[in-house]
Amino acid sequence: MAFLVLLLLLNFVFNAINAQSTSTIIKPGSFLSPINNSYLLSHSGQFAFGFYRYKNGYSVGIWFENIRQKTIVWTANRDASPFPSDVTLVLTTEGTLIVRPKQGQDVLIADTSSDNVSRLATSASMLDSGNFVLLNSSGGIVWKSFDFPTDTILPGQRLAVTGKLVSSVAESDHGSGKFLILMRSDGNLVQYPVGAVLERGAAYWATNTFNAGYGVSLNLDGNGHLYLLNDTGFNIKSINTNYVNASGKSMYRATIDTDGIFRLYSHSSNRFDDWYTEWSSSNYRCDPLGLCSENSYCVMMDGEPVCQCPPHFDFINEKRKELGCRKNYSLVACDTRNG
Template sequence: MACPLKNPLFFLLFMFLPFPTTAQTYRNISLGSSFNALQDNNSSLLSPSGEFAFGFREIAKDGFLLAIWFDKIPNQTIVWSANGDNLVPKGSKVELTIDGEFMLNGKRIRNTEFVGIGVAYASMLDTGNFVLANRNSSIVWESFSYPTDTILPSQTLNQNGILYARYTATNYSTGRFLLSLQPDGNLVLATTRFPQITPNYVYWSVKNPNIGFRFIFNESGFMYVTSKNESLLSTISSNTVSMQDFYQRATLEYDGVFRHYVYPKSTSSSAQRWPKDWSTSSSPFVPPNICTSFMESTGGGACGLNSFCTIEDQGPTCQCPNGYSFIDPEDERRGCKQNFAPQSCGETSKEETDVFQFQELNNANCWGGDYALFEGVPED
């Protein structure tokens, strides 16, 4: 079982010719264009303003991610990726074929299988949206419609739209949590039946039964759910943020918390008060305490089996009880394992009872069982 501590501190939140190896600004990317993954991380193209880039990023040894990121900030935060579950090696090629197919190493990029006919060009837009368009400039495919773990201002989630948290801070494969606007109109955060991607346990929700139609993140920083007739149903964030002074993103983090971030991009008086980093100090996040949000009758809670969870200034922290250690120090949410030989309280082992001891864990609450329970998992 997992044990959240009580009363923790809450934290506030393509031209026809191949692309050159240095980033360039193109509005339209022509059919027949391509470029390769290079280790200098310069195999990218910029939006017209230069604020967003599309291309390859090396995130593991000879492991490249085809991604979109903020390009004018030092850490170049990734907001979308095409192959988080399957990194590609150096020299891999992305291309917009002469037939309008969007390909990575000769395979269609996910969810582009039926958009080849009629595609005339591609563009990296200043909104952070990468699009394929036809000769009439109508968008036939866009990264905004297939988000990974992040949404950006002007982006929406329709019914059945899903964000999947990445696995760890540095591993962009699909993780253990999802945010979804369900067909029943409710906006939910849920665990997945990891390593499957289907929902398992809902640990936070905004209920709009049968009428929630769209989740919107507008350019002023508001996040809300509307009905089909566009009437406001629920507000997730009512912060007013200047697009001129701040970058924004809303990300479902690998720890299961959905956070609204801002980053100062100007020297205005309002932006100077903020650190030059992504901040949630006055922005909302949900749930406010993920450690106590898991009330599963079985399962490992926010931190995995045999662990306990605390809230600190920087967010939830996973720890192991005395006598236990992390199964994987690089992935604390896998839970903890015992560092001692199993003991018995049976009739034949009475002599071992003197080696048992109790240790007090202050301000802790443990509930649930020792095992995860997946209901409705298909045989496959």
């Protein structure tokens, strides 16, 4: 019994030390590093901002910290190479948030440098909303991650006119992927393959609110309601039409996933639970145009989208079938001789 009490006491001390070693704010002169003091926690501990392991190094981002699945919701410079372990993240006296390597050039994360002192960041903080902010000397927000989303929006965050979310390459690769969702200036929220926004017929899902006018934004509230507001603050469309303010969940996020489908997820207060899909833009996972690349097509097998090649074509890469197919001229020649 005494041994058990000792273990519980040691665990309490360890957790207390760990909590003390994780800051809640960055000021000029303080820093984060991948190895020591690697992230900031929000006040409740729900969100973290800082370095996370990525590929063969580290990236800077925001994630859900107090659940088993440390879900990434924002990444700075998402298409850049991972950082090595000897870098530091610092807020300079000039109001810039940078990653500083031991050798080479600084990498900019956020910039508030200005001749106007009221616009100059003097501290940075991770809020319980999941919004990482830079603050001036009066505590006013002068920069926020909510203005620069990657593939996800959180409750209280909005996707304004011309704003977009871009899918990740893969679950383990947070670089820009193949699909996006765009808040168009005509009021229509539309999903496209990346690079095909201007192509006629390229959209594969939309809210059909193209007559709503300029100023429409996509919003998610704390009860899991996904909706469009016009510039007067009027709700013009509930996107998850079966929304019921009774799911009993405590966390929500809306993400355009790697497969090109926009989904609303919820999570209970039990940290060991999984994310639950409340709504999705399509229930047919072959809908996203461009899911399978050149000379290939999508079919559903056992509930999963699978890319296939037509006759006389082979996969460019058998391990990455989404890259598409190319013609196998030896098969074509063989069929010609046999014909």
